[in-house]
Amino acid sequence: MTLSTIRRAAGLLRSIPPGQIALLSALTLASALSEGVGLLMLVPMLSALSAGELAAGLPGWAASASATLAQWMGLGGLLALFVALVAARAVLNYRLALAQTRSQYAVVDDWRDRIYRALLSAGWRHLSAMRQSDNISLLIQLVDTIGDGIFRLLGLLTSVVTLGIVWLAAFALSPVTALVGALGGMAVLALFSRFRRHARGLGSDVVRGIGALQGEAQETLGALRLIKSHGQEGGAALRLSQNVGALRRAQLAMIRTTAGSRALLLSAGAVAMALVVWVAFARGVSLAVLLPLVALFARSVPLLDTLQSGLQHWSHALPAIERAESLLAQASAAREPDLPAAPAPRPLHEIAVTDATVRHAGRDSPALDDVTLVLPAGSMTALVGPSGAGKSTLADLFGAMFAPDAGTLSVDGMPLDGAALVGWRRTSAYLHQEPVLFHTTIRRNLQWARSDAGEAEMKRALERASAGFVLELPEGLDTVVGDAGRRLSGGERQRIALARALLGDPALLILDEATSALDAENDAAIARAIAGLKGQCTILVIGHRGALTDMADRVVTLRNGRIAGEGAIPSAS
């Protein structure tokens, strides 16, 4: 265990409440003491069994103490005390296992919570560049790998304390044997370091395997229509089973390493014990010393095994811990400022993006190059242009999803940054080509925008969004929309999403290709709804030629990240 590993372990254990740490420490110490004392009880028991004969050869203090105890308690009393000690240790170990599991959960849950919060608080640009299946696998599965590492770490700390007590007992009986045993134990730990390195490599394989499996399953289940239409069911099933195979190979290799190192350690322990007995017998060491030493030795080997396999599992969990640490660090570095206490002011005159430049990571040319666009308050602007011109990027700037690399977003001449920028985001609403609905009732989907919205307000929003059909459904607002709203048509989904946006009373409504996947009827229904909103809020429509762009007060053309013109709708966009 290197210094950095110890520091990392201490850092992880910091999320265990102090009371729990105190309980763990007390239980660990009490369990270890009961173990040591129980083993040492052999000495007075042997003395009582042999009427003092076997006391010869014991260190002076041990001979007199065991003789006194044997005389005072008798064999029956000593046996009863021994049984009581074993029973007490069983209770202590039961409580210890519970305390260790609770501590493990405390660490894991704290990590999960911190990672989740860090992700939720990170900026959109950072989040949109991430592979979310990696984050899901970390939050759901890898934290349990980390939990296993923590549990083993706590177990190995218990083994260290118990080994220490057992060693002290051995030292009291025979210092030389105890020192030789300690050196042997350290040599074993050093020799077994290659198993731990191997376990760490396998830990990396498991992290990769879990990520690949999660990514594959998530992508496949999210693309079922595509898979079915291309007849790719077999290929998808094969890819999943290949991913499962790779993961299982890594997991089985870990079991093999653990079981192999255990078999080696226990066999080496047996050989060492045989040697000790042999040498002791040859040198005429008395039974009174030899028997308790053998018992202490026999107990030390499994404890050493727990220690070694604990270190091995800890090494195995390290890659998952490193993944979590790195994600946490990156997400925290991309953290957005906290929301301002007061809501952002509604624009009276204009919302403007000025001299804005945006460079996406890994791209040579900027997505937006020194763009200035002013949206008069209450106006409706259509933004058109070829694919990749930068329309969505510009809409993201207006909606304050992120700040430009250069330039500003301002409302009525006041530049927005930091918390004000995040606050403005709350007052704008987006409608994308594929609306986001949650697998719950329409009521809950609407209330997602405003939890205190009443029935009448919801109905009004639905009517304004040309979504009155909801009220005619057999279960009305309580209709469950299905996974991502798949129990509704695309147009119905989009109109419910518009109603949800309106419920939040947005100052800026952005429709990014909101009707491009809809038929003429739904396009017209959304257009009717938007016509009713004109003048009530500022509207920015992105799209190719259609009912919505035709309704705009003006049309702005974007080309290669620059404003290419303003006025009439270009004939080919």
Ligand SMILES: Nc1ncnc2c1ncn2[C@@H]1O[C@H](COP(=O)(O)OP(=O)(O)OP(=O)(O)O)[C@@H](O)[C@H]1O
């Ligand atoms: N997250 C990203 N990382 C890297 N490049 C990006 C990212 N998002 C957009 N781009 C690139 O930035 C440019 C502008 O993209 P944007 O989505 O703004 O264009 P658009 O005009 O909305 O296109 P479309 O009409 O096809 O939706 C494109 O070249 C696109 O490939």
